[in-house]
Amino acid sequence: MALLGHTLLLLALAITLYGIGASVYGARARRRDWVDSGRRAVYALAGVTMTAFVLVEIAFQRNDFAFNIVTQTSSTTLSTFYKLTAPWSSQAGSLLLWVMLLSFWSSLVLFLTRRRLREIAPYATAVLMGFAAFFDSLACFAANPFATSSPAPTQGAGLDPLLQHPTMMFHPPMLYSGYTLMAIPFAFAIGALISGRLGSDWIRDTRRFALAAWLFLGTGIVLGALWSYTELGWGGYWGWDAVENAALMPFLCITAFIHSIQIQEKRGMLKVWNVSLILLSGTLAIFGTFLVRSGVLDSIHAFGASTLGVPFVCLLGVMILGSIGLVLYRRPALRAENRIDSLVSREAVFLFQNLVLVAMVFVIFWVTMFPLISEAVTGTKVSVGPPAFTPFVVPLALVLVALAGIGPIISWRRVTAANLRRNFTFPVASAAVVLILVLALAHASSKPLAIAMWTLGSFVIATVLQEFYRGTSARRAMTKDAWPVALGGLVRRNRRRHGGYLVHLGISVLLIGVAASSSFQHSHDVVLKPGQSTTVDGYRFAYVRPTEAALAAKISFGAVLRVTKGRSYVTTLHTTRGYYPSTDNSTGVIGRFFAGAADSTVGLDAGLTRNLWAVTSVNPTPLSGYINQGDKYFADYLTAIMPKLSKLPHAEQNLVLDRYYAYRDEAVAGIARRFLTHTWPVEFLIIVAPLVTWIWGGALVVVIGGLIALWPVPVLARWRSAAVYRARLARELA
Amino acid sequence: MTYVIVLLVLFIVVFVITAPLRRGTDDAPGSDSGGVPDPSPELLELEAARDAKYREIRDAELDHQTGKLSDEDYQAVDSTLRAEAIEILRRLDSLTGRRS
Numbered sequence: 134m135a136l137l138g139h140t141l142l143l144l145a146l147a148i149t150l151y152g153i154g155a156s157v158y159g160a161r162a163r164r165r166d167w168v169d170s171g172r173r174a175v176y177a178l179a180g181v182t183m184t185a186f187v188l189v190e191i192a193f194q195r196n197d198f199a200f201n202i203v204t205q206t207s208s209t210t211l212s213t214f215y216k217l218t219a220p221w222s223s224q225a226g227s228l229l230l231w232v233m234l235l236s237f238w239s240s241l242v243l244f245l246t247r248r249r250l251r252e253i254a255p256y257a258t259a260v261l262m263g264f265a266a267f268f269d270s271l272a273c274f275a276a277n278p279f280a281t282s283s284p285a286p287t288q289g290a291g292l293d294p295l296l297q298h299p300t301m302m303f304h305p306p307m308l309y310s311g312y313t314l315m316a317i318p319f320a321f322a323i324g325a326l327i328s329g330r331l332g333s334d335w336i337r338d339t340r341r342f343a344l345a346a347w348l349f350l351g352t353g354i355v356l357g358a359l360w361s362y363t364e365l366g367w368g369g370y371w372g373w374d375a376v377e378n379a380a381l382m383p384f385l386c387i388t389a390f391i392h393s394i395q396i397q398e399k400r401g402m403l404k405v406w407n408v409s410l411i412l413l414s415g416t417l418a419i420f421g422t423f424l425v426r427s428g429v430l431d432s433i434h435a436f437g438a439s440t441l442g443v444p445f446v447c448l449l450g451v452m453i454l455g456s457i458g459l460v461l462y463r464r465p466a467l468r469a470e471n472r473i474d475s476l477v478s479r480e481a482v483f484l485f486q487n488l489v490l491v492a493m494v495f496v497i498f499w500v501t502m503f504p505l506i507s508e509a510v511t512g513t514k515v516s517v518g519p520p521a522f523t524p525f526v527v528p529l530a531l532v533l534v535a536l537a538g539i540g541p542i543i544s545w546r547r548v549t550a551a552n553l554r555r556n557f558t559f560p561v562a563s564a565a566v567v568l569i570l571v572l573a574l575a576h577a578s579s580k581p582l583a584i585a586m587w588t589l590g591s592f593v594i595a596t597v598l599q600e601f602y603r604g605t606s607a608r609r610a611m612t613k614d615a616w617p618v619a620l621g622g623l624v625r626r627n628r629r630r631h632g633g634y635l636v637h638l639g640i641s642v643l644l645i646g647v648a649a650s651s652s653f654q655h656s657h658d659v660v661l662k663p664g665q666s667t668t669v670d671g672y673r674f675a676y677v678r679p680t681e682a683a684l685a686a687k688i689s690f691g692a693v694l695r696v697t698k699g700r701s702y703v704t705t706l707h708t709t710r711g712y713y714p715s716t717d718n719s720t721g722v723i724g725r726f727f728a729g730a731a732d733s734t735v736g737l738d739a740g741l742t743r744n745l746w747a748v749t750s751v752n753p754t755p756l757s758g759y760i761n762q763g764d765k766y767f768a769d770y771l772t773a774i775m776p777k778l779s780k781l782p783h784a785e786q787n788l789v790l791d792r793y794y795a796y797r798d799e800a801v802a803g804i805a806r807r808f809l810t811h812t813w814p815v816e817f818l819i820i821v822a823p824l825v826t827w828i829w830g831g832a833l834v835v836v837i838g839g840l841i842a843l844w845p846v847p848v849l850a851r852w853r854s855a856a857v858y859r860a861r862l863a864r865e866l867a
Numbered sequence: 868m869t870y871v872i873v874l875l876v877l878f879i880v881v882f883v884i885t886a887p888l889r890r891g892t893d894d895a896p897g898s899d900s901g902g903v904p905d906p907s908p909e910l911l912e913l914e915a916a917r918d919a920k921y922r923e924i925r926d927a928e929l930d931h932q933t934g935k936l937s938d939e940d941y942q943a944v945d946s947t948l949r950a951e952a953i954e955i956l957r958r959l960d961s962l963t964g965r966r967s
Contacts, residue, residue, distance in 0.1 A: 137869045141876065148880065155884075169887035177880045184876070249911055332912035333919065398919040544935040545926065545944075555934050600933065607932035627925065 134188055135200065138279035141185040142272055145232065148178045149266035153259045160255035168255045172243045175258060178265060179236040186233050189220050189278050199285035202226055202278050208291035210686040219292050221305045225278035230306065231422070232268045235261065235313040242317050246338050253335050256324035264316050267448055275441060290716050294732035298364045304356040308380055311350025312418040315383055317342040319415025322408050326459035331466045333398060336407070340394055341843060343411070347387045348839040354380050355832040366733035366748045368656060368820040370828065373522045378501045379421030382494050386414040389490040392483045399545060400480060404467040405460060406487070412456035419449060477548045482540040489532050496525045531585050534644060537637045538593035541600055563595035564588045586648035593641040597634045624841065632842025636835050643831030646824040654822035662814045670821040672745060673697045679812045680709065683802040687711045688726055690751035690808050692815060694736060706736030710751045721764030726801045727753045744825040751808070751815045759804045767797055913959045920952040
């Protein structure tokens, strides 16, 4: 199977090279048959890479430890669910996933545009195949998912416990889908620049893929934040980690593009800006992949130092220089057809919003790369954390939220003072009420940035509600429908607009949650014995009893905490610290069960207004004496029985060994049980934070809004709409 | 067995990829288009511009209904947009009329 898999990767590489050649030749020689052949090469690439990926999955499910990738990231005790996700926890598997997703999305877009963009598509195909060739080469020669070892081990190292979390099933595929979908607008932009076909049709066809990239990437980012909050044991959801930032930057860039493209569609403006945004987004997507693969920056996500950095730098260099060169070459054809009529117009707001988003990208890039820059200049790698980002990003985020509220309630091209008054009254009044309430009830005067975010977030929410209300009222006036039917009709008639409104609403709710939870959380590090308690933000956390569970795959030490407020019972939290067996036998027969990777299970009570979060870090050091005794006893026992064992028949050998392992497991369980019978003080991190749930709820609203905006209009509805407007214009046309 | 599978996959890949080369000439309609002539780039661009203009008219209509545009502003904007749309439709008609 390894030979078959590696052959498929080499075949995929040959297909990519053919696809590049056929597409470029077909475009230059105006040979449709060669162009079609190049497109079919993309379909074939999708089939071959999917087959290769299925082979990897089969190897995992069969516990085929001849494969290095299976040995490194799986084990016989891993559940089927996590065996499915384990392939992309490794460098080699994730590279294969990247190629597979790229070929899948490329196939889809080229199929959908097979009758259009005749002059652009071949060059876009060549660019996409170029990306595929790059990543497939890495998979073939630098990080081969089909590399094997002989003799094959009988057991694997297992999956990193931190990755054994449901969100990890979806986080990497979502992120990679976002990255690979960003390659599509990039490729079509390059195709448009090379061919000189810079009209609006290619933008229209690829805009949907840019929106899909935005949606997948955003979902991946939120899933990562959720994983961080519920799994990593530090109580936070965003740490400005280098790889987090690497996903955020293209997300912000493509957000800018999704807005500014509307200006180009309506007014023929910002052509250079839009094509530059697409090229920058695609480059940042590759840059994000580079940060994860190369390990140049310290990150919990990075695969560690690798040899992949140099090829990625070369690819990025080609993308950046090529993009700049093409934009400069085609600059005359990208002249704007109109100018902005007024600084108080939706166009102006979108433009300002774009500038803010790009400024955020610049700030995040600069601070993220500062450790590398400082190392290059001074020889010392300076580490940066959240305090380096927040002074710049938070004010920009506030401006962004304000613009998210202003944009929907002013019109294109022109605005009058009377209209401004009419449209701003309710949102401004709502924001003012929230501000007063917050100052009066939340004692928030010491947190001006949080207050500002809540105020502006409320402004946006009120704006969106006003838009939906007025739009539905207007529709009801025409159709006499009931409110729900009129609302549905309103959204169906303009999915982009109203999907976008929902996204604005969701982002505001999310940022209100971020502001509240980061500014008003109370956290406490404490050491407790059973029966002792501590108070955090008015909640009393009492350590009721220790817990323990010893399984072959994991030993867990935990604690039950009873939470009360005043005299009222609130909830019971159970938090554990789990230890996985180490594969390093030098840590001892018994000791290795307490010396492997560790993870935390968070005790969490999530509510609409506040979260109670607790984690324990039980240290098994007090058990060292018993562990050492056990190691010596079992080592001596094994030494004593080995000479006799080799003389026994095979079946009896297995019986003896089975008894030995059962005896050993009993000893491990007995030692672990001492945590219950002879317990010791353990350390807890306890956090009470408000409105954390608003972050996830807001993200869900964003996803729904994105799906609505992305949903294709049924063909019949599109024809009907076109017919309505054609009829309206028929008189003038005559 | 592995070699058989590899050869089979190779055969399928070559068959799929070379199908257009075995079928058509450079002037024939795209082999993946079902033999139907592809629309010209100018036509596609005008259709995209037309759809965008319809969206603008609809947006202006909704802006007026929701109070973002006064009656006078709406009439001015709507007239401009409809004139632009008419120009696009005329160019589309002349293009499709020439083709037929």
